[in-house]
Amino acid sequence: MGSDSGWKRVLRGVLLTIVALFFLFPIFWVFLMSFQTNETILRIPPSIVFEPTLQNYVALISGKLVSNAGVLEIAFMKNLGNSLILSVVSVALSLLLGVPAAYAFARFKFRLGEDIAFTLLSFRFAPPLLVLLPLALYFQSMGLIDTYFGLIWVYQLITLPLILWIVRGYFEDISEDIEYAYRVDGNSWLRTFLKISVPLARPGIAAAMLLAFIFAWNNFVFALILASADKQPVTVGALAFVTASGIQYGQIAASIVLSVTPTLLLALYAQRYLVEGLSLGAVKG
Amino acid sequence: MLAGSGWMEERSMAELVLDSVTKVYNPKSRHPVTAVDRVDMPIGDGEIIGLLGSSGCGKTSTLRMIAGFESVSSGEIRVGERVINNLPPARRNVAMAFEGYALYPPLRIRDNIGFALLRDRHPAAEVARKVDEVTGLLEIGDILDRYPPTISAGQQQRSSLARALIRDADAFLLDEPMSQLEPQLRAILRARIKDWLITRKMTTVFVTHDQTEAIALADRIAVMEGGILQQFATPNDLKERPANLFVASFIGEPPMNIYTASVYRDGDRLGLIAEDQAGNEAFRVALPGEDAAPAPHRQLRDGQRVHLGVRPHRVRLGEGGLLGRVTSHHWLGDQTHIGIELGNALLIAVAHGIFEARAGSDIAIALPATSLHIFDHDSERALFHGMEPAERAA
Amino acid sequence: MSYLELHGVAKRFGKETVLEGLDLAVEQGERLVVFGPSGSGKTVMLRLIAGLNDVDEGTIRIGDREVTFEAPERRGLGMAFQNFALYPHMSAFDNIASPLRARGESMTEIRRRVTEVADLLKIGHVLEHQPKALSNGQKQRTSLARALAPKPPLLLLDDPLRNVDAKLRYEMRLELPRVLRQAAATVLYVTQDYKEAMALGDRVAVLDRHRVSQIDVPDTIYARPATPAIARLFGDPTINILERRLEGGRFDLFGQDLDIPGAGSGERLLGIRPEHIEVSMEPSAGSIPVVLDAVTPLNVRAVLLLKTRDGHELLASCSEEEAARFPRGHKDVHATIDPARIHLFDPGSGRRLDASGQRLDGGAEHG
Structure with a gap:
């Protein structure tokens, strides 16, 4: 130790700074862009010295986009609301279905159990485009296209496998004896599940919930095909900024900042759970 | 690196010395942890040393510093005159058996055990012969062609031990080498391993939490607690001359009977009043008269508070002036454990073979002054062992 | 009729048979210890x-x-687990209260x-602690308290002292009888430590090869083990087992001619307890010259590893004081074996043979 620890520490600091810059710079740049007009954004060379303006945010919140071509109505706030509805309800439904299912997969060995679990996971591997076209046709004929119900249903493909696999790992980590002890105390199977298993897996459930929420929030392609302007989340809504008269970089940046904020706050708040959940549950599963 | 070019050039001369060795974890943080605190331990060539203590006492850190897996915060580890603090593990020529076995999963047990010898280009026939010998010793000759994950924990541990014992190293470091051994094999394997180590003059340091194992194998034992070396002595000295109350209560099964007591003097008569848990008088023992044992007389004051200890198999049963009541009676085949109530204090006594006593009956016992251990009340350091001052040679 | 009865019970996990044709009857108020090597199916x-598991048969x-x-919650019994199985998100009080709440x-x-x-088990002062703040001994006591709290008529204790250190284990071994007597329950106590x-145990059931292979008071199991396997499991150091051919009770033991009157003729397994081999520095009538390979102390006793002329190993044991007579490095000693204390087994059936019907060990009448 001793002599070499000095330059080792400096080297570590330098490397960490480089990595941090690499990952954080785009976010930082977008943040700056959201306070600029298109003109300042597009000037060459770019500069971080500019006169900040709130006009992008005003446009988004008021829903009126003033451009060279005139006034354009945009439904950003509506899109934000849609994102919230879709993500929250999808995750809630996935928890309701996924937590008991994860428990079943963790505790009971049944025929085809592993195959079913793996099939569910494989939904995460398959390219969405593979299923989208037939799905769109089916949804059309079933009248599910452009409904919250239909979208939330499809979102289960994203959120359910995630919750299932992370939470399953957590349930497997709980000693069977703890559940047995509670049964012998005189409690039913269901009560044991609710009072022992679920509370003990809570960090895993929280982590899975967060991840599922982020994935649902960020989804683009399902909503692009299966929803119209009325039901669009922000990810799809942002397309509206690509107008005939040009791309509204300032508004895009502002909308990114606004739409990232909820997930960012959530993730920061629950960072501890998130890391723990990823490293424990996910690896084990 | 060539075999045998280790840190002990003159094998017969080398002594492994731990000189004020200290290990501090997170030294610069707000809560540095001193895992090993100024441990002095001279280890002779061919000596078998046990590092004994409960978990977190610093014994494994000490072993890992000798192996070179852990840096030494201060102090020196020397072999002969050479300081080896900064040698990497590979250049220390030590053989180690890991607590987690650390067998190579893709290799058969045979190849695991012979690995180091084959790497050092020993002839295949010689390696095969040595593998046969060491696996016969440890009774794993029948699993040599199996792979580590397919055998039991006990067998894995024996394989890992074989892999260390087969080597021609300067020191053998064994981390909990027998914790998983099948109970029926324990006694015979301990004896065979001890014979193997002594016959080959192998300098050995092993870590264990099991005092029975330490006492069975070691020439000398280092009892550690809280990072501090409590006593470094032969098994017999640990039993007969424990340095302090911790060692006294840690060593021995059944554990030593220990009571808080106070000294009484009545003219030239001297004795101890032992107390029960509630602090009331439980029984009295007389110490020899003034002419017979001058030492205690000079040092013990009337009313002085002490701890009194007596090992269970030194209690004389069926004779003597103390009357107790038998509360429990367990025959274990080759020995009998008897629980006796003296006043409200419990005394455990051990008899070899069968000793008849019915629970609830009265029994006369004697606590000979020669088997009493007396410790200072506050410092808990030993004052007398069997009426001899504890500071005799230590 | 006994209080607890298992009849023809079998349990398999996949292809692995754990229990098969298991019969067991436990009397009301009895403390029965179930003893067996690890993997013998005690916990199952x-x-x-x-x-908690369903039987396949029986x-x-x-x-x-x-x-x-x-269902387990309807059987109204108490159970303590080897790994304590405390509820980590509840205080010690709530852990113990759990069966009462249910x-x-x-x-x-x-x-x-x-x-x-809690007073009975001396943990009254830690009731508000979470399990992770308890010492190992306190965890063990809490788990025992939880099992005892509802005063169940049947108490199942699964090796409760396995995970506490040697000293605590010894203390609990002394304390448990009093605690269990207070509980006034029928107790099934599982352990793999024969001393425990x-x-x-009021009685001990030895579980070996999927079923109960001997059930008796502990002293009898030690003194008259039904099979060599039980003899090996019950005792430390392990019993010496040798194979010999007897002719009218006579046989050769490492050069000495020994006689077990009335033991008949034929192949026999001889079981010789280490404490029944007497080792001395000087030869005596009927002694066998052996080499003393190692002396390993074992608590208040010492184990002697002996090697006979033909390379056979024998384990003997003696008191610590007696062992001190052999100086370090001393090799040549003499072993004496009393033929009357040798256990005889039939190598075919593996059952104990009592040729003459004599008591082979005084310990049997002890109790």
């Missing part, structure tokens, strides 16, 4: 009785009810019972 048997009766397929006791009654059982079995 307790789980079957508790209803029936289980508790009291006058058949409970073979009854039984719908009032809050005052719960408080009274928890305090009572001998110290705690």
Whole structure:
């Protein structure tokens, strides 16, 4: 130790700074862009010295986009609301279905159990485009296209496998004896599940919930095909900024900042759970 | 690196010395942890040393510093005159058996055990012969062609031990080498391993939490607690001359009977009043008269508070002036454990073979002054062992 | 009729048979120790009785009810687990109170019972602690308290002292009889430590090869083990087992001609307990010259590893004081074996043979 620890520490600091810059710079740049007009954004060379303006945010919140071509109505706030509805309800439904299912997969060995679990996971591997076209046709004929119900249903493909696999790992980590002890105390199977298993897996459930929420929030392609302007989340809504008269970089940046904020706050708040959940549950599963 | 070019050039001369060795974890943080605190331990060539203590006492850190897996915060580890603090593990020529076995999963047990010898280009026939010998010793000759994950924990541990014992190293470091051994094999394997180590003059340091194992194998034992070396002595000295109350209560099964007591003097008569848990008088023992044992007389004051200890198999049963009541009676085949109530204090006594006593009956016992251990009340350091001052040679 | 009865019980996990044709009857108020090597199915048997696993074959009766397929929460028994199985998100108090709550006791009654059982086990001062703040010994006591709290008529203890250190284990070995007597329950106690079995059992059932291979008072199992396997499991150091051909009770033991009157003729397995081999520095009538390979102390005794002229190993044991007579490095000693103390087994059936019907060990009448 001793002599070499000095330059080792400096080297570590330098490397960490480089990595941090690499990952954080785009976010930082977008943040700056959201306070600029298109003109300042597009000037060459770019500069971080500019006169900040709130006009992008005003446009988004008021829903009126003033451009060279005139006034354009945009439904950003509506899109934000849609994102919230879709993500929250999808995750809630996935928890309701996924937590008991994860428990079943963790505790009971049944025929085809592993195959079913793996099939569910494989939904995460398959390219969405593979299923989208037939799905769109089916949804059309079933009248599910452009409904919250239909979208939330499809979102289960994203959120359910995630919750299932992370939470399953957590349930497997709980000693069977703890559940047995509670049964012998005189409690039913269901009560044991609710009072022992679920509370003990809570960090895993929280982590899975967060991840599922982020994935649902960020989804683009399902909503692009299966929803119209009325039901669009922000990810799809942002397309509206690509107008005939040009791309509204300032508004895009502002909308990114606004739409990232909820997930960012959530993730920061629950960072501890998130890391723990990823490293424990996910690896084990 | 060539075999045998280790840190002990003159094998017969080398002594492994731990000189004020200290290990501090997170030294610069707000809560540095001193895992090993100024441990002095001279280890002779061919000596078998046990590092004994409960978990977190610093014994494994000490072993890992000798192996070179852990840096030494201060102090020196020397072999002969050479300081080896900064040698990497590979250049220390030590053989180690890991607590987690650390067998190579893709290799058969045979190849695991012979690995180091084959790497050092020993002839295949010689390696095969040595593998046969060491696996016969440890009774794993029948699993040599199996792979580590397919055998039991006990067998894995024996394989890992074989892999260390087969080597021609300067020191053998064994981390909990027998914790998983099948109970029926324990006694015979301990004896065979001890014979193997002594016959080959192998300098050995092993870590264990099991005092029975330490006492069975070691020439000398280092009892550690809280990072501090409590006593470094032969098994017999640990039993007969424990340095302090911790060692006294840690060593021995059944554990030593220990009571808080106070000294009484009545003219030239001297004795101890032992107390029960509630602090009331439980029984009295007389110490020899003034002419017979001058030492205690000079040092013990009337009313002085002490701890009194007596090992269970030194209690004389069926004779003597103390009357107790038998509360429990367990025959274990080759020995009998008897629980006796003296006043409200419990005394455990051990008899070899069968000793008849019915629970609830009265029994006369004697606590000979020669088997009493007396410790200072506050410092808990030993004052007398069997009426001899504890500071005799230590 | 016995209080607890297992009849023809079998349990398999996949292709692996754990229990097969297991019969067991436990009397009311009895403390039965179930002893066996690891992997013998002791824990599985307790789980079957508790209803945590289903039996594949056979029936289980508790009291006058058949409970073979009854849910665990309806069997009304208490159980303590090897790994303690405390609820990590509840305080010690709530852990102990759990079975009382499940039984719908009032809050005052719960408080009274928890305090009572906590005092009995000397953990009254840590009731507000979370399990992770408890020492190993306190965890063990808490788990025991939880099992005892509802005063179950049947108590299943699954190697409860396995995970505490040697000193605590010894203390609990002394304390448990008093605690269990207070509980006034029928107790099934699982252990793989024969000393614990001998110290705690009114009777001991040895579980070996999927079933109970011997059930008796502990002293008898030690003194008259039914099979060589039981003899090997019960005793430390392990019994020496040799194969010899007897001619009218006579046989050769490492050059000495020994005689077990009335033991008949034929192949026999001889079991010689280490404490029945006497080792001395000087030869005597009937002694065998052996080499003393190693002396390893074992608590208050010492184990001697002896090697005969033809390279056979024997384990002997003696008191610590006697062992001190052999100087370090001393090799040539003499062993004397009393033929009357040799256990005889039939190598074919593996059953114990009592040729002459004589008592082979005085310990058998002890109890």
